[in-house]
Amino acid sequence: MVSTAVVAAFDELEDRLYEYLDNVELVVGDGSEKARLRLAEIEVPTIVSLVRSLLREHRPDAAGHCASCGHRWRGWWLLREPWPCAVVRKTHEYLTNPDRVLLVCGMEVPEAPTLDRRS
Numbered sequence: 001m002v003s004t005a006v007v008a009a010f011d012e013l014e015d016r017l018y019e020y021l022d023n024v025e026l027v028v029g030d031g032s033e034k035a036r037l038r039l040a041e042i043e044v045p046t047i048v049s050l051v052r053s054l055l056r057e058h059r060p061d062a063a064g065h066c067a068s069c070g071h072r073w074r075g076w077w078l079l080r081e082p083w084p085c086a087v088v089r090k091t092h093e094y095l096t097n098p099d100r101v102l103l104v105c106g107m108e109v110p111e112a113p114t115l116d117r118r119s
């Protein structure tokens with residue numbers, strides 16, 4: 001049983017996260033060119049760091065299960081989340097074409113990666 005205080009705290013947390021995303025979309029959709037450039041300079045690196053952090057946390061362990069996702073009961077069996085877990089699968093669904101970001105910005109795709117993508 002979860003207390004009403006905890007539910008209220010989670011609701012507030014969720015509201016703040018969605019408010020942030022709504023504001024990002026607002027700037028992208030209705031912001032001036034200067035505002036969109038500032039968004040790209042300041043917030044895009046934050047969002048990239050967030051996704052990198054999630055992917056680092058949701059790596060497979062030695063047994064091939066997600067090291068971060070919890071366990072769940074199925075009947076009498078305690079199951080571990082196989083890797084790739086839902087977080088990795090959903091990230092891949094959205095970011096499935098890594099070169100698209102360069103192409104839509106009119107940049108050439110480098111022949112070999114220049115950055116360590118896991119840092």
Ligand SMILES: [Zn+2]
Nearest residue numbers: 058066069085
């Ligand atoms: Zn996971």
